[in-house]
Amino acid sequence: MLKKLQAIFQELAADARMPIKQPALEQVTAALLIQLARVDQQVDNTELQVVEKYVRQAFNVDGAELTELMEDAAKEAESATSLYEFTSHINEVCSPQDKYRIILNLWRVAFADGQVDRYEEHFIRRAAELIYVPHAEFIRAKLEAQEQT
Structure with a gap:
């Protein structure tokens, strides 16, 4: 019995050393912005344009790469069960300035359709x-986002 427990612990320890695939910051941030656009049950095209503009500028992606990133992010936003899925990765890799820019762009998406829903x-x-x-x-x-609208 003791040998079986040791084998299980060794197996778990070996699995813990395996690298875990982290989601790309670009996709996580885009998914967070898209999820915000969906939260009021009315996705406005101007909101999605703000998301695309931010992703294009912040992560220097364009064309087919931007389209693929937006599609993947939309799927991730749709299947998400909590904000933690996005924010945990942001906390791991972003500076306070990066985090501020993410919040600023969330506000820009919210203001894009002319009204901020509760x-x-x-x-x-x-x-x-x-x-x-x-x-x-x-x-x-x-x-800042309100002044820009």
């Missing part, structure tokens, strides 16, 4: 909390 605001607030963006920065991003 579900959109809640979504952004929750995302900001999960990626440890201070409330003052959350408000600053909102005001």
Whole structure:
């Protein structure tokens, strides 16, 4: 019995050393933005254009690569069960400035259709909390995005 337990622990330890495939930041961020566009149950084309513009500029992708990234991100957003799926990866690889830009662009998507739904605001607030963006920065991003519309 003891040998069986040791074998199980050794197997688990070997599995833990195997590299885990991490989702690309581009896809995670695009999926988060797309999920926000869907949160009010009305996906507006202008919201998706804002998502594409941000992804194109922030990650320097274009053409077929951008189309594929957006399609993959849309699938990921649709199958997501929580924000944690996106925010955990963002926390691992992003600086505070990167996190601020993500929140700013979430606000840009929310403002794209001319109105911010309460579900959109809640979504952004929750995302900001999960990626440890201070409330003052959350408000600053909102005001900055609002001025740009």
